[in-house]
Amino acid sequence: MPADIIRLDALKIGSGRRDRATTGGxxxxxxxxxxxxxxxxxxxxxxxxxxxxxxxxxxxxxxxRMHVAVAPACNMQCNYCNRRFDxxxxxxxxxxxxxxxxxxxARKVKAVAAAVPQLAVLGIAGxxxxxxxxxxxxxxxxxxxAELPDLKLCLSTNGLALPERVxxxxxxxxxxxxxxxxxxxxxxxxxxxxxxFHDHRRHxxxxxxxxxxxxxxxxxxxxxxxxxxxxVNSVLIPGxxxxxxxxxxxxxxxxxxxxxxxxxxxxxxxxxxxFGLEGRHEPTPDELQEVQARCGGGARLMRHCRQCRADAVGxxxxxxxxxxxxxxxxxxxxxxxxxxxAYRAWVEVERADRREAADAARxxxxxxxxxxxxxxxxxxxxxxxxxxAHFGKTREFQIYDVDSAGLRFVAPRRLExxxxxxxxxxxxMAEIIAALGDVQVILCERIGKRPRRxxxxxxxxxxxxxxxxxxxxxxxxxxxxxxxxDGTVGA
Ligand code: CLF
Ligand code: SF4
Numbered sequence: 001m002p003a004d005i006i007r008l009d010a011l012k013i014g015s016g017r018r019d020r021a022t023t024g025g026x027x028x029x030x031x032x033x034x035x036x037x038x039x040x041x042x043x044x045x046x047x048x049x050x051x052x053x054x055x056x057x058x059x060x061x062x063x064x065r066m067h068v069a070v071a072p073a074c075n076m077q078c079n080y081c082n083r084r085f086d087x088x089x090x091x092x093x094x095x096x097x098x099x100x101x102x103x104x105x106a107r108k109v110k111a112v113a114a115a116v117p118q119l120a121v122l123g124i125a126g127x128x129x130x131x132x133x134x135x136x137x138x139x140x141x142x143x144x145x146a147e148l149p150d151l152k153l154c155l156s157t158n159g160l161a162l163p164e165r166v167x168x169x170x171x172x173x174x175x176x177x178x179x180x181x182x183x184x185x186x187x188x189x190x191x192x193x194x195x196x197f198h199d200h201r202r203h204x205x206x207x208x209x210x211x212x213x214x215x216x217x218x219x220x221x222x223x224x225x226x227x228x229x230x231x232v233n234s235v236l237i238p239g240x241x242x243x244x245x246x247x248x249x250x251x252x253x254x255x256x257x258x259x260x261x262x263x264x265x266x267x268x269x270x271x272x273x274x275f276g277l278e279g280r281h282e283p284t285p286d287e288l289q290e291v292q293a294r295c296g297g298g299a300r301l302m303r304h305c306r307q308c309r310a311d312a313v314g315x316x317x318x319x320x321x322x323x324x325x326x327x328x329x330x331x332x333x334x335x336x337x338x339x340x341x342a343y344r345a346w347v348e349v350e351r352a353d354r355r356e357a358a359d360a361a362r363x364x365x366x367x368x369x370x371x372x373x374x375x376x377x378x379x380x381x382x383x384x385x386x387x388x389a390h391f392g393k394t395r396e397f398q399i400y401d402v403d404s405a406g407l408r409f410v411a412p413r414r415l416e417x418x419x420x421x422x423x424x425x426x427x428x429m430a431e432i433i434a435a436l437g438d439v440q441v442i443l444c445e446r447i448g449k450r451p452r453r454x455x456x457x458x459x460x461x462x463x464x465x466x467x468x469x470x471x472x473x474x475x476x477x478x479x480x481x482x483x484x485x486d487g488t489v490g491a
Pocket of ligand 2: 074075076077078080081082083126127130158284
C-alpha cells in the first residue's frame, strides 16, 4: 500500500480533549467558518449530509467516497471534454477510468467497503452521463442498495436526461444528485456546449443551449419537489462564463440547490479538448475566489472539491483506485458492515468534540483586535480534522484564512510531495514555495531542519508545535498568540 493512504491509526483516534491540550491551551481553542453544521440547517438536512464528504465540508475530514465508471455514453458535447478521457463535468479530464459492468461495480464496492471503513458514498460521475446511460446506472445502484444499504448513492449528471429519472431516483433512495450547470443564458451556453442529443435527434448552437438550459432548470425543480438534495457544479471558464456565474448562482439557488461548486476549468492542449487546444486560460486560485466572492448570497459554496477521477476511491484528495482495479479484486467478497458502523460511532463522538473546539476558535478569532493583520495558513493533514501529516509527505495543503471576522477554509492546494525516497527534492521545494507564496505559516505534524530553513528564507514559518491538534483550534491559538502588528509570525 502507498504510504499516504489514510488508515484509522493515522487519524489519531483518541480523546480529542486530550489532544487539544497539546495546543498549549493558553489561547482559546478554535472554530471554522467553512461549511455548515447541524446548527446551520434543518435536522433532516443535516442527517442527509453529515456523512457525505462532498455535501458537508466537515464530513470530508472523516468520510470517503468511491466512484464506479459504469455509464460511458453521453448525450452532449462540452468544449472542456474529450470523451476518450473522463467526464470533465465531475472528474478532471486527462484520466481514463476502468469501465465496469454493474456486476463488476458491485463487487468492487464490496471490496472497497471491506478495506475502507470510512466509505460512506457510492457515486456515479462519468465518464459519460449516468442519467442518459440509465440502464447501467440503475442496475448498479440497485445492486449496491440491496447489498450495502448503509451506503449513500450519489449521481452526477449534465441534467439533460434527468427530468424523467427523478422519480426512479427517489424510489431508489438516491438522496444526492449533482447537476453540472455552466450557464443560464443560452448565448453563453452555445460557447460551451456545441451540440446535444435530445428527443432522438442532434441539436446544435443556440437551439441546443436553449434546450439544455430548460432541461437543467426543470431538473432542479423536479429534484426539489422530490426532496433530493442538489449540488450544482459549474465549470468556471474565463472569458465565457466568469461574469455570468453570479446569475447562475442566483438561478440555481432560486430552484433550491443546496450547494454550488464552482470548479476551475482544466484546459491542457494534451487533453485534446476544444478549450485546451485553443489555449483557453485556466482560472488561478485568486480568480476563482473572486468569482466565489461574487456568489456569496444563495446556496452554500463548496470550496473543498478535488475534481476527482471518475473511478476515485478514498478520502477526497486520495487516489486509491489503483489498489482496487478489476484484476486485484477477489472473485467473491462478503460484506461486513460492523467496521463501518464502529467507525461512524467514533466519528459522532469525535466530531462533536471538534465542533465544540471549532466554535470556541471562531469566537476567539472574532474577538481579536480588528487591527490585527489577517493570517493565511497552510495545513498538513491526513484527515480527522487534525494537524497530523508530515510536511515532506504532504501532497495537499489545506489553506485557511483567519482574521477578526473569523476563521475560514479557503481551498485545498495539491502539489508534489517534497520528500522522495527519504530525501528532499529541491525542485519540488521551489514549486511549494511558489504555490504557497501568499501563505505566512505552515502547520504540520513534523518537518525537517532543512525544509524549515528554506521555507523561512522564503518568509514562510513552518510550525510543528501544534501536532495532532484540531486544525481550527491550532489556527486560532496561533492567531491569538503570534499575530503581530507588522503581519509577521513566528514559532
Ligand atoms: Fe462523487 Fe460528486 Fe457524489 Fe461527491 S465527487 S458524484 S458529489 S460522491 Fe465531490 Fe469529487 Fe468534487 Fe465531485 S470532490 S469532483 S464534488
Ligand atoms: Fe464530456 Fe461529461 Fe460533457 Fe458528456 S457531459 S461531454 S462526458 S463533460
